[in-house]
Amino acid sequence: MPTLNAQSGIAIKPGSALLFVCLCIAPLLAGVAFAGADLAADSLRLEATPGQLIGEQEAARLGHILDPGEPLSWEVYLPVNDSEDTPGVLVYVSPRAEGKIDPRWKSVMDSHNLIYIAANDSGNKIPTVKRMLMATMAIRALAQNHAFTIKRIYVSGFSGGGRVASRLASHYPKVFTGAIYICGVDFWKEKQTPSVDHLLRNRFVFLTGSKDFNRSETSRIYRKYLKAGATQSKLMVIPGMRHQLPDDAELAEALRFLDGAEQ
Template identity: 25%
Template sequence: MKKSLFLIISLPFLLFACSEKRKSCADLLQGAADTTRIVTVACRYDSSQRYEVYLPGNYTLDKKWPVLLCFDPHADGRLPVKLFSSVAEKFGYIVAGSDNSANGVANIEYVVRTFYEDVTSRYSIDSTRIYAAGFSGGGRIAASLALSWSHIRGVISCSAGLPGFQPASGARAFAITALAGDGDFNYSEVESLPEQLKGTKFNVYTSIFHGTHAWPSREQLSLALLFLHIKAMQEGIVATDRQIISCLKNSLLDSVGYYHQRKNIADEFAWAERGASLLAGYKEANTFRKRVKKISSTPEFRKFLSEKEQVLRMEEMLRMEYQKAFTEKDTSWWRNEADVLRTRLTESSDGLKKAMHERLLAYLSIMAYTYTNRSIQAGNLEAARHFVSIYGIIDPQNPDYLKFRKQLAEEKYIAR
């Protein structure tokens, strides 16, 4: 059976939110971060290159600190720094986010290297504990760094997997955490990552949560960084903290039990898999592996997997049809189709199909972006206006749609 880490977070941070025991774990894993300490820094050798940085409250030059380098697809370095600040404060990580790295930047290699070199030379960095994180296109940047730079120890990739990557024999492995919403158009590549890297030395943790194409919540990102921290403990880079391991085990068991009582076998399985993945390398993981094996053998779970595969096949077929429709259908057709998808999304009581409709709308949004951008680059303004009209029907609040609409309304584009 294909391994699936179908993690669904149905309640806000259920893992730590439902009992005093979980509350104590939340205190253990979250620090009191003062986000007013996030500052904007201009790189020494190129002041046009800037980034946001958070230093732990007890930061000094007398010791070396781990660092997390963050990449947002819209060059919003402050956003991920704020999201990671609490867990960074607790475990003593520096967090920095580039304000220049973005989708479509022509000189991205220069941007990334300038950012990296300024952070690692300006602050007291532990060169054995340099990590990268990113969302969407930023996640691909983070992963590509680890694949090409040997000093990146681990990666947190949000809404992006490693499509097409086949690890060669002897390739350097690293720890990777991949997260995505079940309504994210990149959901499948994240969900399939454990199977893709099966049999390699990569340490993999994936998390699928209820959500769309966006940065995950502060709590989800905290556990992603905790996974990398646990791997550092296992490798002897930092001291093992048994309190963290014990607390994490108990909280995960509580969550498995929560869904078992409610006869939600998909989420029960997900939390059991999460425990086996997060605690891999410790004896505590055995409890979760046994639970995974037990759930996997039940008729209820096999039925769920069958229904899930049917939905994924239906989605793939619809994607192919929509690809043709982009060049064949007019805006009236798209207006009707978007209304149908939104109605099904709102009214569906089937969680798998509801997530599929979210993914299809997100997929259509990225397709509209791609066709519009490609047409502008080719100078085909008639096609660009057609595709941007479809974009507005599908995703009218998307910043990229608003940018394209404004761009195409400029006089220089009207005159061409």
């Protein structure tokens, strides 16, 4: 598996630790796509420190969350297809220490023209704020090495990772235009959600199984989303599925909904 080292990013304006997450992505919002090195392999690992990505000064301000010199890494899968369109991105938050893509999902990334990226060492034992920073830094790291469209950046996660994904989606609705919550989700806290109106325009999939112990909670929060006005939400209860990842067909159905191709 090839390894790519991200180069230094631009300096970020001062802000709070949570606001930093949004500021880290803000430079990406200036254009439709970012071009980088031509990556031949479909699977790779990106590596960088916070200091390399956002500058040493800003990284030092966040030292209580991430050491400026801490080596971070992300697993990446690049879609293999003949599409001439710039791919989108699926940022995945794993409950485990490893961020590698489920092999069943590769064909879905291919057919939906999505780059998969997930942080390593970002499992459920890691503090939520740190996991959020690592997930958003994934976009910054990826932008330096490959092209993608900012109009189609989705976030997803499984179990505890789904809860983190739901926080990312509600905190940064202008960045993540769609989300798939797999067997784990939290409802947003209005005081911590900067733009509820924008959030309500996005699309959300609540994916659980008929035998998932989190099914009732997932269904309850789905109903809360609808009641709050997030009408572009879909509940998927997979027959016989326990607390586990969905297969390729089920993930594809969820992505079709995010893309607006299926109601």
